[in-house]
Amino acid sequence: xxxxxxxxxxxxxxxxxxxxxxxxxxxxxxxxxxxxxxxxxxxxxxxxxxxxxxxxxxxxxxxxxxxxxxxxxxxxxxxxxxxxxxxxxxxxxxxxxxxxxxxxxxxxxxxxxxxxxxxxxxxxxxxxxxxxxxxxxxxxxxxxxxxxxxxxxxxxxxxxxxxxxxxxxxxxxxxxxxxxxxxxx
Amino acid sequence: xxxxxxxxxxxxxxxxxxxxxxxxxxxxxxxxxxxxxxxxxxxxxxxxxxxxxxxxxxxxxxxxxxxxxxxxxxxxxxxxxxxxxxxxxxxxxxxxxxxxxxxxxxxxxxxxxxxxxxxxxxxxxxxxxxxxxxxxxxxxxxxxxxxxxxxxxxxxxxxxxxxxxxxxxxxxxxxxxxxxxxxxxxxxxx
Ligand SMILES: [Zn+2]
Numbered sequence: 473x474x475x476x477x478x479x480x481x482x483x484x485x486x487x488x489x490x491x492x493x494x495x496x497x498x499x500x501x502x503x504x505x506x507x508x509x510x511x512x513x514x515x516x517x518x519x520x521x522x523x524x525x526x527x528x529x530x531x532x533x534x535x536x537x538x539x540x541x542x543x544x545x546x547x548x549x550x551x552x553x554x555x556x557x558x559x560x561x562x563x564x565x566x567x568x569x570x571x572x573x574x575x576x577x578x579x580x581x582x583x584x585x586x587x588x589x590x591x592x593x594x595x596x597x598x599x600x601x602x603x604x605x606x607x608x609x610x611x612x613x614x615x616x617x618x619x620x621x622x623x624x625x626x627x628x629x630x631x632x633x634x635x636x637x638x639x640x641x642x643x644x645x646x647x648x649x650x651x652x653x654x655x656x657x
Numbered sequence: 658x659x660x661x662x663x664x665x666x667x668x669x670x671x672x673x674x675x676x677x678x679x680x681x682x683x684x685x686x687x688x689x690x691x692x693x694x695x696x697x698x699x700x701x702x703x704x705x706x707x708x709x710x711x712x713x714x715x716x717x718x719x720x721x722x723x724x725x726x727x728x729x730x731x732x733x734x735x736x737x738x739x740x741x742x743x744x745x746x747x748x749x750x751x752x753x754x755x756x757x758x759x760x761x762x763x764x765x766x767x768x769x770x771x772x773x774x775x776x777x778x779x780x781x782x783x784x785x786x787x788x789x790x791x792x793x794x795x796x797x798x799x800x801x802x803x804x805x806x807x808x809x810x811x812x813x814x815x816x817x818x819x820x821x822x823x824x825x826x827x828x829x830x831x832x833x834x835x836x837x838x839x840x841x842x843x844x845x846x847x
Contacts, residue, residue, distance in 0.1 A: 477693065478741035481808060489837050490740070490808040496760050497838070527753065527805060535754050542757060591845060 482511055491518055495527070498550030500543070561588055566633060566640060570626045571650040578624035581650075582633075583612070585619070588640050592619055602632060658713065658727065658833065659840035660762040666708035671716070676704045679716060683724060683732055686798065689745040697723060697738065707846065720846040725835070731798050731814065733834050736842065739800050739809045747789055748800040748809065749819070749831075750776035756803045759811050760838055765801065765831040767822045774804040777819045792820040799831060811836040 481490060485506045487497045491514060494503035507515040517523065528536060564587035571579050582599075585592050593609055596619045600607035606622040621629065626647045634642050671679065680698060684691055698704060698718065707715040707722075715725045715735075722735040739746060751759065752774025759765055770777055778789035793799060795818045801811035813834035822830060835841050 477744075478696070479743060481737075481740045487838070488842065490806075492806050492808065493756075493760070493810065493837055496757050539754075539757065 482514060485510060491515075496543070496546075498543075498546035498548075500547070557589070561639065561644075562641075564588065564644060566645045568626050568629050568633070568645065568647045569650045570624055570647070580621045580623065580625045580629055582619040582621065582629060583616070585633075585637075585640075586617075588637060590637065592617060595619060596621075599629065599632075603628060658711070659709075659835060659842075660833075661840050663710050663840040663844055665715075665844060665846055666710070668705050668707045668717075671704040671706050676700075679704070679724075679732070686731055687734070687745055690742065693742050693745065697742075709841070709844075715841070715844075717846060722841070722844070722846065725841065731796075733798055733812050733814075734800075736809060736812060736835060736837060739812055743800070743802075743809065746800040746812070747793055747797065748802050749778075749788055749793075750774075750802045750804060751810075753804045756806075756810060759801065759803075759833070759836055762833055762836065762839060764829050764833060765811070765813065767817065767825065767827050767830040770819075770830055771822060771826045776802075777823060792818060794818045795821075798834075801831065 483489065484491045484494050484503050486503045487494055487499050489497065491503065491507050491511070494500055494507070497503065504515070504519055507518070564584055566582065566584040566588070569581040569583070571581055573579055582595075585595055596607045596609045599605075599619060599621050603621065603623070603625055605625070608620055609617050610620045612618050630645060630647055633640060633645055676698075680694060680700075683698075684694060690697070698716075702718055704723075705717045705719075707717055709715050709725070711727070713725055713727045716723050721737075723738055724732050724734055726732045734746065749770055751765065751769040752772045754772075754774070755765065755769030758769070769775055773782075776783050776788040778792050780788055793815055795815050797815050799813065799815055800809045801813065802809045811831075811833060813831040813836075815831050816829050817825075833839075
């Protein structure tokens with residue numbers, strides 16, 4: 473019975489728990505699909521008819537009913553919050569702004585990524601790495617935060633955002649120019 | 658302790674002398690970690706302290722959470738550490754019915770452990786002694802496993818000793834320190 477130490481544990485790509493606990497969350501169906509795709513053998517073990525019956529047999533009939541009600545509630549809750557998140561995503565915009573700092577010196581400000589569930593500190597770091605330039609999170613007067621990237625990178629950031637974050641529809645990303653001075657010509 | 662979602666507060670480096678102290682305290686609490694501690698918390702690596710709400714300190718290595726501590730209470734392992742080294746901690750088992758309560762952050766009640774699906778130390782149903790041969794006292798840290806599951810779902814501090822629990826079979830059993838899906842589990846560390 474020599475088990476390898478440290479034990480390697482797979483965590484669910486949907487709900488983050490060990491897959492054997494997915495059944496207690498509200499995203500069981502999605503969890504199951506994920507497991508089937510990524511870890512078919514584990515999926516076979518956890519979602520076999522036998523395993524499901526085994527699970528049920530250890531609960532009294534009454535407890536089964538309660539558990540079922542509970543999981544329906546959870547599923548409904550998860551579906552509602554997913555719908556809310558979807559609506560929020562649909563109505564949110566990512567703005568990529570070109571701002572002239574000095575003559576021919578630009579910075580690019582990116583707003584609105586957090587509405588799509590992104591950690592903007594992390595994204596700022598990724599921008600910095602990807603474009604080899606300074607990139608930081610700054611406060612917006614009036615509340616909120618934006619990412620400020622050194623250089624005129626609107627188009628590159630646009631492409632990168634659309635390509636990297638599939639959850640953000642292209643229609644929701646917009647490049648604008650912040651004209652402090654009137655452009656020449 | 659982490660029923661709500663939390664976000665990480667300030668992060669600071671742990672001085673090497675303090676790091677030695679923490680390591681010693683962890684080994685004192687969990688002697689079976691002796692052979693793994695160098696792997697978990699290498700002497701040469703920088704340990705960080707991340708402040709969490711309500712005076713909880715989280716010790717991390719890079720962005721990996723290792724252990725946490727509320728004020729001067731016992732140091733508790735993050736569940737990912739428990740999952741990696743399941744044999745290194747005293748453990749008990751709850752029945753299947755109790756799982757969903759634990760995962761919603763409820764205080765663990767004794768019947769979840771004393772029922773046929775539960776396991777306490779010296780359990781006749783547990784001849785190999787997976788759940789220990791010696792009774793545990795109130796105040797001891799325990800890892801909570803679950804009937805039909807391989808991985809632990811909670812780590813907490815016993816509010817009642819296991820011997821007493823077997824007698825009374827009711828009341829609170831264990832404080833929910835950290836459970837699967839709680840705020841600490843969901844915490845993202847930059
Ligand atoms: Zn899952």
